[in-house]
Amino acid sequence: MSMFSSIRTFLGFVFTRSRAEREMEEELRSHLQIRADDLERRGLSRAEAERQARVEFGGYQRYKEECREALGTRLLSELVADLRYGLRQLRRSPGFTAVAVITLALGIGASTAIFSVVYPVLVNPYPYKGAARMVGFTIMGRTKGDERDWYSLDEFRAIRDQNRVFDGVVGYSAVNWVLSGDGLPEIVSVTAMTADAFRYFGVPPLLGRVFTRADAPPGKTAVPVAVLSFRFWKRHYGNARNILGKTIRLEGKPYTIIGVLPARFAWHGAEIYVPTDSSWEYVWVGARRRPGVPLRQATADVGVIFHRLAKLHPRDYPTNGFTIKMEGLEDWSLGSFQERLLLLITAVGLLLLIACCNIANLQFAKGSAREAEIAVRASVGANRGRIIRQLLTESVTLSLLGGALGILLAFAGVRLIVLIMPPGAIPHEVVLGVNGLALAFTVALSVVVGSVAGLPPALRLSDFNLAESLCHGESRGAGSIGRNRTRKILIVSEYAIALVLLASAGLTLSSFLALRAVRLGFDPSHILTMNIPVNWGSTRWEKRVSVLTAILNRIESLPGVKAAALSIDTDAPPWGGFHTANVEGGPSQGIHLVHMNLVSPGFFQTFHIPLIRGQLFTDNQVQQGEQVVVVSRSAARLLWSPGENPIGREIHLPLRHWEIPGIGSPPDLTGWCRVIGIVGDVLNNGLQRPSQPAVYIPYTLMLPSQAALSLSSSSNPMFLVHSVRSAIASEANGQPVTDIWRYSDALEEFSLAHDRFSAVLFLLFGVLGLVLCASGAYSVVSYAVSRRTHEIGIRMALGAQRQHVLWLVVEETMSLALIGIGIGLAGAATVTRLFANQVFQLHPLDPISLLIVSVILGLVALFACYLPARRAMKVDPMVALRYE
Amino acid sequence: MNKQAQILPGTLDLLILKAVSLGPLHGYGVLLRIGQISKGALIIEQGALYPALFRLVRQGLLKATWGISENNHRAKYYELTTAGRKRLREEVDGWNRLVAAIGAVLGAQPEEL
Numbered sequence: 002m003s004m005f006s007s008i009r010t011f012l013g014f015v016f017t018r019s020r021a022e023r024e025m026e027e028e029l030r031s032h033l034q035i036r037a038d039d040l041e042r043r044g045l046s047r048a049e050a051e052r053q054a055r056v057e058f059g060g061y062q063r064y065k066e067e068c069r070e071a072l073g074t075r076l077l078s079e080l081v082a083d084l085r086y087g088l089r090q091l092r093r094s095p096g097f098t099a100v101a102v103i104t105l106a107l108g109i110g111a112s113t114a115i116f117s118v119v120y121p122v123l124v125n126p127y128p129y130k131g132a133a134r135m136v137g138f139t140i141m142g143r144t145k146g147d148e149r150d151w152y153s154l155d156e157f158r159a160i161r162d163q164n165r166v167f168d169g170v171v172g173y174s175a176v177n178w179v180l181s182g183d184g185l186p187e188i189v190s191v192t193a194m195t196a197d198a199f200r201y202f203g204v205p206p207l208l209g210r211v212f213t214r215a216d217a218p219p220g221k222t223a224v225p226v227a228v229l230s231f232r233f234w235k236r237h238y239g240n241a242r243n244i245l246g247k248t249i250r251l252e253g254k255p256y257t258i259i260g261v262l263p264a265r266f267a268w269h270g271a272e273i274y275v276p277t278d279s280s281w282e283y284v285w286v287g288a289r290r291r292p293g294v295p296l297r298q299a300t301a302d303v304g305v306i307f308h309r310l311a312k313l314h315p316r317d318y319p320t321n322g323f324t325i326k327m328e329g330l331e332d333w334s335l336g337s338f339q340e341r342l343l344l345l346i347t348a349v350g351l352l353l354l355i356a357c358c359n360i361a362n363l364q365f366a367k368g369s370a371r372e373a374e375i376a377v378r379a380s381v382g383a384n385r386g387r388i389i390r391q392l393l394t395e396s397v398t399l400s401l402l403g404g405a406l407g408i409l410l411a412f413a414g415v416r417l418i419v420l421i422m423p424p425g426a427i428p429h430e431v432v433l434g435v436n437g438l439a440l441a442f443t444v445a446l447s448v449v450v451g452s453v454a455g456l457p458p459a460l461r462l463s464d465f466n467l468a469e470s471l472c473h474g475e476s477r478g479a480g481s482i483g484r485n486r487t488r489k490i491l492i493v494s495e496y497a498i499a500l501v502l503l504a505s506a507g508l509t510l511s512s513f514l515a516l517r518a519v520r521l522g523f524d525p526s527h528i529l530t531m532n533i534p535v536n537w538g539s540t541r542w543e544k545r546v547s548v549l550t551a552i553l554n555r556i557e558s559l560p561g562v563k564a565a566a567l568s569i570d571t572d573a574p575p576w577g578g579f580h581t582a583n584v585e586g587g588p589s590q591g592i593h594l595v596h597m598n599l600v601s602p603g604f605f606q607t608f609h610i611p612l613i614r615g616q617l618f619t620d621n622q623v624q625q626g627e628q629v630v631v632v633s634r635s636a637a638r639l640l641w642s643p644g645e646n647p648i649g650r651e652i653h654l655p656l657r658h659w660e661i662p663g664i665g666s667p668p669d670l671t672g673w674c675r676v677i678g679i680v681g682d683v684l685n686n687g688l689q690r691p692s693q694p695a696v697y698i699p700y701t702l703m704l705p706s707q708a709a710l711s712l713s714s715s716s717n718p719m720f721l722v723h724s725v726r727s728a729i730a731s732e733a734n735g736q737p738v739t740d741i742w743r744y745s746d747a748l749e750e751f752s753l754a755h756d757r758f759s760a761v762l763f764l765l766f767g768v769l770g771l772v773l774c775a776s777g778a779y780s781v782v783s784y785a786v787s788r789r790t791h792e793i794g795i796r797m798a799l800g801a802q803r804q805h806v807l808w809l810v811v812e813e814t815m816s817l818a819l820i821g822i823g824i825g826l827a828g829a830a831t832v833t834r835l836f837a838n839q840v841f842q843l844h845p846l847d848p849i850s851l852l853i854v855s856v857i858l859g860l861v862a863l864f865a866c867y868l869p870a871r872r873a874m875k876v877d878p879m880v881a882l883r884y885e
Numbered sequence: 886m887n888k889q890a891q892i893l894p895g896t897l898d899l900l901i902l903k904a905v906s907l908g909p910l911h912g913y914g915v916l917l918r919i920g921q922i923s924k925g926a927l928i929i930e931q932g933a934l935y936p937a938l939f940r941l942v943r944q945g946l947l948k949a950t951w952g953i954s955e956n957n958h959r960a961k962y963y964e965l966t967t968a969g970r971k972r973l974r975e976e977v978d979g980w981n982r983l984v985a986a987i988g989a990v991l992g993a994q995p996e997e998l
Contacts, residue, residue, distance in 0.1 A: 024961075028912065029935060031960045035913045036931070038956050057931050064932035071939035 022078070025068050033058060079387075080394065087395035091402075094367065098399070100780060101363050105403020106410055107769055108356025109446055113407055114414030115349045117439045119342055126428045127330055128265040130203030131168075134290040138303055138327040142319030148326075151283045153317075156310060157195075160286060163306050166299040168291045169201040172284035174277060175269050177534055178251045179737060188534055188739045189233065191251060192271035193281055196223070201289065202268065207231065209245045209260030212276045223278035227256040231264040233272035251275070252536070267429030300327040330428075337839075338426040341759055344835060348505060348766045351498045353450065355770055358491045358498075359777035360454035364396060365488050366784040368462040375462055388463040396455025397448055404447030411435050411443070421761050423754030457487050489817060492781060496821020497828055499774035500858055504829035505836065506760075506767025507850035512840035513760035516753055519841075522683035522692060524609035527563075528744035529718035530711040533729060533736060542626075542665035546701050548733060549708055550624060553601060555732045556712060561721055565712035566604035567700050582696060584640045584652050595636055596685050596693045597654060599700035605631075605680060607713045615648045615678030618699055626667025626701040630654070630674035633682050636694035647676045656702055667702055674698060688752045689841050711744070719743055759839060771858065775865045782814050783869035790876055798878040810870035811863070818862035822855050897929065897937050899980060902965065902973040905947060911960035912938060938963060946972050 033054045040050035055061065069078060091098040129135065139150040152160070154172070161170040173194040180189045196217035205211075206228065217223035227249060229238075238244050248255045256275065268274075277284065290299050304325045311318040368375075375388060383391075412435050419433050427433075533552070537545060549567055556565045582595045602618045604610075613634060622629055630652060632640070637647045656672045674696075682692040700708075710729075714721055722741055729736050742750075749757070786793075793806055829851060904910060904918040912934055919927055941947040946969035954960040965973065 025935075025939075027959070028961045029932075031911075031954070031958045032913050032931070032935075034958050035911070035954055035956065035960065038958075059930045059932035061932065064935055067933075067936035068939050071936040071943065 021072050022069075025065070025072070029058075029061070029065070029068075079390070083391045083394035084398060086391065087398045090395060091399060097363060097367055098402075100776065101360055101399050102403045102406060104356050104359050104363075104773055104776065105400050105447075105450065106406035107773060108353040108407070109400070109404045109443060109450060110407030110410030110414060111349050111766065111769065112353050112446055113411035113435065113439055113443045114418065115345055116442050117411060117415050117435050118418055118433060119346055120438065120442075121431045121433065122427045123339065123342060127430050128204050128263070129268075129430075130201075131289050131292075132330055134292065134294075135287060135330045136290060136296070136299060136327050137285065137287055137330075138300070138325050140307060140318065140323050141326050142323050143321045144319070147319050150285060152286050153283060154279065154281065156307075157284050157286055159306055159310055160288070160303065163309075164288070164302055166290055166294045166302040167288040169289040171195055171198045171201045171287045172277065173198065173269065173287065174281055174284045175271060177739075178273075179253075179534075179536065180273075181250045181253065187737055189251070189272045190270065191273045191275060192269045193275050193277040194268075195284070196276045198268075198274075199228075201287075202266070204263065204266045206260040207263045208242060209258070211260050211262075212274075217276040217278050220279065222280070223276040225254060225256040226259045226276065227251070228260045228262060228274040229258060230262055230267060230272050230274070232267070234261045249273075264432050265430050270429040296327055296329070300325050303327065338423070338755065341755065341839060344505075344759070344839065345762055345766075347832070347835070348502060348763060351502050352766050352770055352773070353446075355495050355498050355502075355773045355777070357450055357454040358495045359773055359780075360396070360400070360450075361457050362488055362491050362495075362777055362781050364392075364455060364458040365461065365491075366781060368392070368458050369788075372462065379463075385463045389459045392459035392462060393452055393455045396459070397451030400447045400451030400454065401444070403450075404443045407447075408435065408440065408443055411439065418762070421754075421758050423758050424750060426755065426758070457491075461487060488781070492778065492814075492817045493821040493824065495774045495777050496818050496858065496862065497825035499770040500822050500825025500854060501828045501832050502763075502770035503767045503854035503858060504825070504833055504851055506763040507854050508833055508836055508840055508847060509756070509759040509763040511847060511850050513753065513756040516688050516756050516841045519684065519688050521688075522610065522681055525745045525748050527715070527718050528607065528711055528713050529721055529725070529741070530709060530744050530747065531725070531738045531741040533708045533710055533733075533738050535708060535733070535736060537664075539663065542667070542701075542704065545664070545704055546624060546626070549700075552710070552729055552732050552736075553603075555728050556710065556725060557603070559721065559724055559728060561714050561716065561724075563713045563715055564603045564606040565710065566607045567601040568604055568709050568711065569599040569700065569703075582636075582640065582652050582654055584650070593639055593694070595639070596695040598695060598697045599703050600697050601700055604697070604711075607711050608683070609713075610683060611681040613679045613681060615676070617678055617680075623699040623701055626670075626699060628656075628667075628669075628671065628674045628702065629677045629699065631678040631680055631697040632676055633680055633692070633695040633697075635682050635692060636696055637679050639694045647679065650676050652676065652696070654696070654698065656698075664704075670702070674702075710738075717743075756839075756841065767854075771861055774858070775861045778814060778818070778862055778865035779868065782810065782866045783872070785813075786810060786869045786873040789873070793873050793876045794878045794880070797876060803874045806876070807870050807874045810873050811866050814866035815862060818859065818866075822858055822862075825858075826851065826855065896980075897933070898941060899973075899976045900927070900929075901934070901937060901941060901963075902946065902969060902976065905963050906965050906970065906973055909950075909952075909962040909964040911952075911954060911962050913960075915963070941969070945969075 033051070036054040036057065037047070037050040040053050041047055045053060058064070126132075127135075137150065139148050141148045151174075152172075157170070157172040160167075161172075164170070171194060173192050175190060175192050177188050178191045180187050196212060196214045199206075199211035199213070209228075211228050212224075212226050216226050229244075234240065234244070244258050245260070247258050249258060250256070251273070256273075262274070288299075290296070307318070307323070307325060311323075378388060378391075379385075415433055415435055422433075535545075535548070540548075553565060553567055556562060582593050582597075584593075598604075600618075602620055602623055605612065605617055615631075617631060618629060621627075632647060632652075640652060641647045641650065651673045653672050654674055656670055680697070683695070684690075684692050685695055686693045710725075712718070712721070712725070726738055726741075729738055793809075796806065796809075797803075900919050901915055904915045904922070907918065910918060913931075915938075916929060916931060916934060919929065938947065938949075942949055942963070945966060947963045948966050949961050949963050951959060952962045
């Protein structure tokens, strides 16, 4: 749309120009006619009169130029002429044009692709009204871990009604509900929001309407209406427009679909939005600061309200005082990924710089072949500014062509980035793609690149001694790169930048490989995991245990299943949550933090976690809910002194704290558990951090609301998915399962994805940098050789050895390459320090990878100058001399 | 003695505005009228007139329309716009002040100082 209109403006401009030009021409001609008529009347012959009129008029062309300037069309007409001339020049040397356009396309395309990710993620991630002022807050107690970011409806109302700093407050709550009705039951993520939430977000629906206060009047039950997210609509209904008014069943209750949201509305990543009412006890709270209210003032205001509430209901708040922590939206969601993106921007900037150096160098080379042409232009009256402008127009034309091709590459690049994007790394609201803004960015970047890369050659070429250039014609020997300082600097910086890029690629790649090779402490292969979100309701403890035991027994009996286990979660690899543990009479009295895992007996066998001492749980112990515990080696080391035998000792875990009231519990639950065995350590706190002390207790002691099932098989576990699903469905009354993963895939996806993302992109940029650098060096050397054919011919005619000629060419380039590599190493030392937070177990100055990339770059440089040098070596002196 | 004078830089616009203020003229007519009024004392190189005309049109001081000249050539006729009329008045005032001031300086006698 906007592109068309700008084309129209441009065309309009061109047409007006040609009309103005025609009129001007006609007017001047008519002046000459009238004057000639006058002169003829005074007795001159017609021919003489016309001649006289022209003489009196003065410099016709010069005044035409001045008229154009007065009309304001001169710049444009020159630009059009330059453009035509430039395109003709480019067509005349297709080889040069192809190399230059591809080089520019790689540099500009990569930049556009990264821009297409960085702009929506870092600059404009949220579609919500006033997103930059949106905050969330947490009550922070004095003791570590004593914090709360969910609030009762009373607290929510207090914040909403008593604050003086927000212009909107919203309460919301996320649940996983069973969607039934058409097709198989499935679990969907539902976010319930206070009724006026959509007014708060200010995003209109794509279809239908959103819910409002009328759908959830205060004090009454909310009308069961549902608004679908774009993603859910697309996945579940294939973008069908006729779904408005249809009914879906959530947790067995009918909801009417009233609207569909646009793709970028993804608050909390939910699939379906429903209104809350007073039946929701707790909500998270989001709020938007009024314009001009700083974070600190908002924090203080919220603090005042909570401290007032704490006086009324002291039991709901930390006993020894609390503070409020307030964060904006972006602090919540991006984390360290932001740093990765900033590094990528740096990398792509460096890549673009190499491309620029290349283009400048190519233009230098091509320009020195055009010295004669430029001298002629200057001699017929073009001034220096005019010549510079023409050379710049050519350069910008070239880079616009490169940009056009680059956009195609950017489309491919963004697809690759979407493919390797770590899950959850960017906000749900971001929709990645090459959009109009990215296209505008490409055009602007192309103009900048064209000007930057074109300026040094243009300045250099337009600065010459006219007489000298005309006399000597093409100056022989000008091909030596040695002649020009600027070109030397360009080549050296290309090598230096390429080295920095390769060093970064080496660093991220070796970090990724090191992370893959890390010792997990368990065997992740052939394991299948899934969640069984049982809707327990008020089912008693005994019944829950028997249901889960039945499911587990059924799974264990399936053919192909070697071992199976239930646990609290199967996230890869952080297991369990931190809890406090107390040891009676140990050397380290007091409270320790340990990872607590709730497991069934088959857990250790499923994951191949070795038993070091004592024994594991028996089926009976688990089913009875006996208070026994298996500790990891590091937990044993933390809780007891080296000489002590932990077996038979007791530790206290906060089991009673987590008891669900009204469903019963294992008999005599005290929280004191007897140690029966010690197992090996596993990496349970992310792959990059050492394993945390862990304790394992029977899952029946703290029945998780969501049971995770894991099983190991003898072959590819994905083959078992169907039989496991149908076994569970038939055993437990149509029970659905979610999050089915092959454990090794989940590990890759959740623990390695960030490093994989960096490694793939940096490797890509490193290789591109290498290729551009090599092609730059190659073209410069081969050009130099072709310009020196004559000189080489003379040298050989005078008896120079072929090896000597080879050395002549190689020496010049290689010395530049080595200087570049040296500077690059120094640069890499600085730049790779930025990776300190991103790489795993490696010193940022990892000497081996630096050595490897230096050698690679050196070899590439050698190769790039050897090929043309060999051609120089084969020069036939006679041919070379006749060439003159 | 040469009775002809090169016009002062910057006064061409003023002369054009004045010439056109007496009635619509084509470019050549502007030259003729200036020559006629100054009795041939002011020379303007013919070509130099047109950039100045175009500039004045662009500034909105003149407007141009195509017409037929007395000996049947299509020619562009220029006339003053309202802005042009106003500008002419200002320029004439400015010029008169300048001339008076310079005249006073040049006519100064030693005893007056």
